């Protein structure tokens with residue numbers, strides 16, 4: 001099962017700022033939403049972004065873009081509302097970040113969002129395969145475990161799949177693990193880096209505390225609770241928001257951190273390593289979150305699972321079973337013979 005293991009050298013890659021200027025055109029799909037708005041704000045503040053296209057089906061999206069456009073940074077912001085403007089919004093984008101779709105309410109699993117969000121992702125990728133097939137795609141929409149396979153299948157059908165350039169954004173799992181370990185061990189969370197592998201839902205989220213840097217010792221009687229806290233952190237927020245959505249601000253931070261690292265790597269910065277859920281052959285499942293080295297063409301190297309202990313191996317086995325089902329569900333959906341509303345002919 002874990003035969004194809006490559007040992008990772010994990011370095012934290014989270015600093016937002018860089019003095020280098022470059023010209024990236026970024027499109028946010030779902031830009032008017034709870035994640036989309038603060039994410040667009042953070043991208044507007046990023047000096048690597050020179051064009052920011054904000055797309056959403058919400059009619060007030062040009063208002064969000066207008067609001068952002070008054071911020072005193074050099075990038076140009078444009079708003080696009082409605083599916084008929086999707087192609088223009090995506091046209092020749094370098095990076096596309098996708099938080100479009102419905103969030104959870106208390107009592108729902110991420111998989112319960114499949115019925116609403118699978119077609120949202122399918123439509124966006126049918127259009128992207130024409131408008132910006134060479135972009136780097138960062139998928140936030142849940143269920144991530146199934147949405148990334150949908151995206152890849154759609155691109156594959158259009159003969160435009162480059163698996164090095166399609167990412168499920170699992171950064172929030174790492175951000176949370178870093179924060180919780182920092183709190184528990186009395187370390188600044190900014191200094192902590194905990195790889196999180198597997199997928200992005202419940203038991204498929206596998207934090208590797210044994211590989212945390214700096215090295216931390218989690219007391220044996222606290223390990224289960226800490227692992228579950230990371231696995232259930234999304235639900236913790238859903239419950240706390242009591243029917244008013246799921247994580248938005250921490251996700252906007254995480255999405256902006258991931259997009260920034262993608263752009264740093266595109267610019268040629270070496271040793272940019274982030275965990276992400278990608279098409280991979282590092283385990284028995286076809287999509288898997290693990291540390292990946294980013295480069296000028298997207299994924300330069302998948303660092304795989306690496307060394308894990310017995311406890312983590314058991315977590316991983318459970319995760320793989322669930323992941324297999326989630327992936328198949330996405331693949332089957334994408335290959336149903338029907339075009340989504342609004343997709344280009």
Ligand SMILES: NC(=O)C1=CN([C@@H]2O[C@H](COP(=O)(O)OP(=O)(O)OC[C@H]3O[C@@H](n4cnc5c(N)ncnc54)[C@H](O)[C@@H]3O)[C@@H](O)[C@H]2O)C=CC1
Pocket residue numbers: 029030031032033034035036055056057058099100101102103104113117120123139140141142143144169170171172173200245246247248251
């Ligand atoms: N990957 C991760 O770690 C996380 C993922 N999420 C997921 O992100 C997604 C968005 O969450 P929120 O921003 O809180 O939801 P939200 O409801 O506040 O915003 C979603 C936005 O998507 C737009 N939208 C819906 N259908 C669309 C379509 N077909 N095309 C373009 N835009 C469309 C809506 O108009 C809305 O503005 C959810 O699926 C949620 O589960 C949320 C947190 C973390």
Ligand SMILES: O=C([O-])CC(=O)C(=O)O
Pocket residue numbers: 103104110142172233234235237238246247
């Ligand atoms: O829990 C949710 O529905 C949103 C999400 O993916 C997260 O916060 O990790």
